Amino acid sequence: MSPQDAVTWWTAFGAIAQAIGAFATFAAVAMSLWVVMSERAMKAQGSAGIRVRFIGDGTPGTYLVGIEVLNIGVRPFHVGSVGWRTGWISRGPQAFAFRYAIQNTAIMLNPQPGPTIVEPGRNQGFYTPIADMKAANREASRVEMFGRKFPIIGRAPIRAMIHITGRNPLMVKVSKELAEFLRTGDHISTTAELPQQDDA
Incomplete structure (x- = not known):
């Protein structure tokens, strides 16, 4: 070389x-x-279903619609509101498009005037009594929001929405029991007949 x-x-x-x-x-x-x-990054996991709250004094439990969010990140985040999304697509024919609704805070058990802060490792729940939610939802609006159904593809999927400041909403699949209540307005806690008393 x-x-x-x-x-x-x-x-x-x-x-x-x-x-x-x-x-x-x-x-x-x-x-x-x-x-x-x-x-x-603000990391979160959520769940949505029907819960039962017991006071502990022997009285029957209260059935609630519950939306819960768990902070699995290392920094706190703010939940501005919770609500619902139904439908199949974000764009396209209106019959299949997403529809959105915000949960009414006036009938919640734990309403707060501003965003809710969820610290790392903590779980925050938003609960509404089923009886109050049924009374507040008119038949026509309930069917329009939750009752869409088409041949072959079936019923519109339902997701709970958790609005977290600074990130996209967290979409949570609802339980079958909750989905049925949202679609029909019926639940065992609101349709069960009281036991009849014998004549004296």
């Missing part, structure tokens, strides 16, 4: 080493940013 060839080889080697070093630095910075953003 001539001296000129050796110089050329070492020059090329140095350029490759610099490129590898620059790429490694970029990868390290990108990974650090990803870790920071991942840690700062």
Whole structure:
């Protein structure tokens, strides 16, 4: 190898080493940013179903519609409201499009004037008595929101929506029992007949 060839080889080697070093630095910075953003991201899990609340004094329990959110991140977040989404698609024919509704806070058990702060590792629930929710929902509006049904594809899917400030709403699949109540307005706690008393 001539001296000129050796110089050329070492020059090329140095350029490759610099490129590898620059790429490694970029990868390290990108990974650090990803870790920071991942840690700062507002992470949440939710559930929605029918719950029963017992006071503990022997009286029958109260049936509630419950929407719950768990903070699984490392920073607190604010829940502005909860509500519902039904339908199949975001765009397209109106018959299949998403429809949205905000849960009425006036009939909730724990209404708050402003956003609810959920700390890391904490669970926050939003509860509405089934009897109050049934009384507040008119038949026509209930059917329009929750009662859509078409041949083959069946009933419109129902999701609970949890609106968290600074991120997209959290969509939660509702339980079958809750979906049936939302679609029909009927639940065992509102349709059960009282036991008849014998004549004296």
